[in-house]
């Protein structure tokens with residue numbers, strides 16, 4: 274398997290009909306000087322905070338800290354800025370826990386209006402193509418909150434399948450709370466949402482994209 278950093282490049286976001294709708298650009302240390310971009314990342318995370326396991330009040334400082342100390346130094350992570358065809362930042366998407374055979378899709382977020390119908394579907398497909406073809410993983414997994422219907426719908430549309438749903442435990446923090454999987458199965462109506470594990474493998478992704486071409 275190739276390392277995440279070996280594949281750092283600009284990736285096209287392409288529609289089913291072959292139209293280039295935008296691009297994915299891996300964030301690098303140079304981007305830490307881009308205050309506009311840091312502000313967009315911070316605002317997007319703030320407005321979508323209930324879609325994620327850790328709910329907190331993001332700031333420009335915490336965004337910079339996350340990128341500088343957690344995201345960029347980790348060879349098993351890659352975070353892309355999603356841009357439209359005129360290079361306007363639209364959102365972000367990432368891979369983490371990149372290891373032999375497997376990677377996890379994370380930080381999926383559309384922060385601005387989509388430039389085209391199903392834009393995020395094509396964004397997710399572009400990341401999967403990169404993971405399977407450039408990184409050489411065989412499987413991509415993701416975790417999503419059970420109540421996040423729009424995200425689950427997008428993931429199913431791309432071909433992810435549900436593996437299991439776990440119960441979550443809540444821990445309050447200074448500026449929000451953190452949800453942690455308990456390992457126990459989740460039942461609907463339990464109060465807190467569950468954590469849905471989804472996955473797609475290389476063979477089924479190739480089959481779907483081949484069928485769509």
Ligand SMILES: CC(C)(COP(=O)(O)OP(=O)(O)OC[C@H]1O[C@@H](n2cnc3c(N)ncnc32)[C@H](O)[C@@H]1OP(=O)(O)O)[C@@H](O)C(=O)NCCC(=O)NCCS
Pocket residue numbers: 321323324325380381382383384387388389390391392393394395416417418421423424426427430
């Ligand atoms: C998850 C997320 C990225 C999905 O993005 P999305 O734009 O909803 O995804 P899709 O590209 O699959 O499009 C979904 C819908 O928007 C419609 N749409 C989007 N842009 C459109 C446009 N420009 N014109 C017409 N329709 C449009 C699509 O047709 C589709 O409609 P449908 O679901 O009723 O069939 C987005 O909901 C998000 O950022 N959520 C907040 C963060 C979050 O929760 N992330 C997931 C963490 S696990």
